[in-house]
Amino acid sequence: MTGCVLALESGGATASAALITPSGALRVATAETGQSHSSRLLPLAQELLSQAGLQWSDLTGIAVGAGPGSFTGLRIACGLAQGIALGQGTPLLAVSGFEANAYAWWVTHRDALSADGDDAAADACDGRMFEISFDARLGERYAAVLNLQMVNDQLELEWIEAPSVVSADSEFIASPEIRLDTLKNARQSSGQGNSIQLKDPSTELLGDDRLPLAAWIARFACDPRRSRMQNWVGPEELSPLYVREKVAQTISERLVTPDLVWSPMRLADLASVMVIENQAYPFPWTSGNFTDSLTAGYEMSVLKEQNVMVGYLVWMAVVDEAHLLNIALSPARQGRGLGLWMMRYFISLARTREFSKILLEVRPSNHGAIRLYSFLGFQKIGQRKGYYPQSADSSKEREDAIVMQLALRGDPRV
Structure with a gap:
């Protein structure tokens, strides 16, 4: 997606918004912890547009943090995006925290190595398998396994294990049906054979910039290397990632549904x-x-x-x-x-x-x-x-x- 893209995220403790302008400039804004996401997210977005001298009608796309996260928080960002899209005819993109954080790790490490002139090491960042989990409270974690790589100069992301809820003390981030032997097979078949394990990554992997999650969602949405991913939808098709809901089934649930x-x-x-x-x-x-x-x-x-x-x-x-x-x-x-x-x-x-x-x-x-x-x-x-x-x-x-x-x-x- 090119042009002017707004990203909204309100699934965590701090709501954030990000704007990528037609010139490629990135602007970000965050709400203070404890402030109501429902009352702050729209003003944050309006503030970013005003700073850039843009109007709602200038938006060519809106990317939304789809979760996992707070049930109410996810609905706030999705509802706001749907309202704007209905009024402006703007396409929407749902980006999960798993995708955004895998992308953030990949960009942070790959670009740093490229800047240092180490192209071989930068290329080695491709084809990595990411095991990512977030705190789900109640002694549980949201978890997923995905693979990210470059194929013919295009960024491709593949789910190895769909998002699910696992016990907080699980030895592996992957859900219980992925045994030790199969997880090792996945690691060995993933690029250099290394998997990246990220636990609550939004607080630890984002490099020197310390960008809020909405910024990485915006960058992911606008990255020209992901042009093959045709995920933009209309407002009626946008939905949050409710991992605990039965409609968002895990693989094991699909076995009996x-x-x-x-x-x-x-x-x-x-x-x-x-x-x-x-x-x-x-x-x-x-x-x-x-x-x-x-x-x-x-x-x-x-x-x-x-x-x-x-x-x-x-x-x-x-x-x-x-x-x-x-x-x-x-x-x-x-x-x-x-x-x-x-x-x-x-x-x-x-x-x-x-x-x-x-x-x-x-x-x-x-x-x-x-x-x-x-x-x-x-x-x-x-x-x-x-x-x-x-x-x-x-x-x-x-x-x-x-x-x-x-x-x-x-x-x-x-």
């Missing part, structure tokens, strides 16, 4: 399947591929969320091995940990049916999928030369396939 239902894929499902397939992959299967797979008797299931198809799974049994052929999740549902949950479902299914291993192929260029599979314990066992088409142009060289395997017998459950 009736809102997510697996069912056998049928010919009548193919129209919806093809919509997701063409959105999810640059080289999608054809409807004929799916029809042939159904005819051949492959294991094929669709995942529906409140009766709307959001993903599917295609695999086949070969003696005592389960071969994963296709797994896809609607892009509209990506980035929330649901892809990880789908893979865990498949692994659990394969274990229940007493398969010895799972095999799959993946493009070397599909970095997100490789990280996910490595995180779950898959190991590279080979490479198939020229397995995938590179483009519709037959003159282009085909892409190899990495063959990965997960041993199911004798290993801890994922």
